[in-house]
Amino acid sequence: MSTVENQVPVFEGIPSSDDLARIADLLVQAGLETIDLSDGKGARCFMRVDAPASAPYVPTSAAPSAPVETAQTDIAVKAPYFGVLSLTELAEIGTLVRQGDVVAQMRIGTLQVPVTVPVEGTVVDVVGQDGVVTGYGAVVVRIEPTV
Known part of the structure; x- marks a missing residue:
């Protein structure tokens, strides 16, 4: 199982466009809208994506599951x-x-x-x-x- 820190690219200076796209995908997956990354040496990357925070992440490899009937009191x-x-x-x-x-x-x-x-x-x-x-x-x- 991978962890988030293994997925966020390491950067020095300005991240590449591929790294920025990967970070944006991670934000959407996590249901977040912004991230602020810093290397502690002055390099900083702030990113905002236009994705609702309430949008659930569904892995593309996962098959859709049938709706589960639950009581309204759950x-x-x-x-x-x-x-x-x-x-x-x-x-x-x-x-x-x-x-x-x-x-x-x-x-x-x-x-x-x-x-x-x-x-x-x-x-x-x-x-x-x-x-x-x-x-x-x-x-x-x-x-x-x-x-």
Whole structure:
């Protein structure tokens, strides 16, 4: 599994047009609109793309999945940060979870941010894809609360 820092090109001075295109693609994949890169020696690259932050990234190699029927009372557990999504063993349909359980980690570099469940219930849908760059606020799993 690759990490974001392995995908962002290293540059000294002005990035090439190919590097800029690759950075723009990464922004869109992550659901971000801007990035500010610096090499610490004075070289800086600021980029803005015209892509809605809420647009979900769908890998081109992934086949479209059938819609999953979920009750209207389910709760969407969303990514609290952007980064590479790493699902835990709790992120499986039918798993009983408690409030505060970690269903995934968002990783960017060495930073890891847990994705926790806000209520006790059952996982009814796993929306997020393991190992995929995921944007802030993207739905990771859906929980049917215990009544």
